[in-house]
Amino acid sequence: xxxxxxxxxxxxxxxxxxxxxxxxxxxxxxxxxxxxxxxxxxxxxxxxxxxxxxxxxxxxxxxxxxxxxxxxxxxxxxxxxxxxxxxxxxxxxxxxxxxxxxxxxxxxxxxxxxxxxxxxx
Amino acid sequence: xxxxxxxxxxxxxxxxxxxxxxxxxxxxxxxxxxxxxxxxxxxxxxxxxxxxxxxxxxxxxxxxxxxxxxxxxxxxxxxxxxxxxxxxxxxxxxxxxxxxxxxxxxxx
Numbered sequence: 001x002x003x004x005x006x007x008x009x010x011x012x013x014x015x016x017x018x019x020x021x022x023x024x025x026x027x028x029x030x031x032x033x034x035x036x037x038x039x040x041x042x043x044x045x046x047x048x049x050x051x052x053x054x055x056x057x058x059x060x061x062x063x064x065x066x067x068x069x070x071x072x073x074x075x076x077x078x079x080x081x082x083x084x085x086x087x088x089x090x091x092x093x094x095x096x097x098x099x100x101x102x103x104x105x106x107x108x109x110x111x112x113x114x115x116x117x118x119x120x121x
Numbered sequence: 122x123x124x125x126x127x128x129x130x131x132x133x134x135x136x137x138x139x140x141x142x143x144x145x146x147x148x149x150x151x152x153x154x155x156x157x158x159x160x161x162x163x164x165x166x167x168x169x170x171x172x173x174x175x176x177x178x179x180x181x182x183x184x185x186x187x188x189x190x191x192x193x194x195x196x197x198x199x200x201x202x203x204x205x206x207x208x209x210x211x212x213x214x215x216x217x218x219x220x221x222x223x224x225x226x227x228x229x
Contacts, residue, residue: 035218037165045157045165045208047218059216095164106171106212107155111164 002026002110004079004096009115016086016119022079022096022112030054030074031102036081038092039114046092049081053102064090086119093117123147123214125221127207133227140196142224144209149189153213156185156194159223160205168207169194196226204228 008020022034035050049070050059058070069082079096093116097108124147134140144154152172157165167176169185172192182197196203209221 044223045159045210045220047220050216050218061217100167100170105215106153107167107210108165109167109170109176111166113164 004098004110004112006094006096006112006115009094009117011118011120012086013121014087014119017082017084018086018117020081020083020094020096020115020117022081024077024079024098027098027110029072029077033099033105034070034072034079035097035099035108036068036070036079037095037097037108037111038090039095040089040092043092048094051079083117086117088119091117091119122217123150123211123219125209125211125219127209127221127224129224130222131225131227133229134199135229136199136201138199140199140203140226142194142207142226144187144192144194144221146190146192146211150211150213152188153211154185154187154192155210155212156183157208157210158203158205159208165208199226199228201228 093114098110100109156169159165
């Protein structure tokens, strides 16, 4: 089955760090660029980070640049998001999402179920 | 940065009604627009990409149109399962994908 499965969320204090993982299965992971999209409670969707197929190219929203690091391990079919200096406004469900086409950047067609990060003291 | 707006912010309609949602970009995005449906507690689901191409497996009652700055998602005959929040996504300013604020669809 083609799927993405996130893990690593939880309750963390402001200023803390967390690493999210997204395990891919059922497709050739290394052929697709991947992304992280978050959704604060009761709010809309916000793209936060993306990584190219090989992992060499990474992209970040201005709101997270310098604190978030996206990476991938194609041998393990896993996408990562390292989040440092967490703030209350980072509280959200974090989804990993696949680009629709191996060489395309137009939309995200496969999503995980999401993992919740709560930043609170 | 390209800003996306959607209207209406919410709509309540009856089964069988035609529902139209509009998405507007602050500048020309050609046809680099996708539509998503999201239900509470679930991941978004891709409905339309390239403004008007139906994603595989999506019912034909969903359709998209538009180019440039103005886009429309139409549900030709609302089904009970079509409740949820609908988002547009622009992908012309790579790497800065931007979602619209969402339109909540409620079944009367």
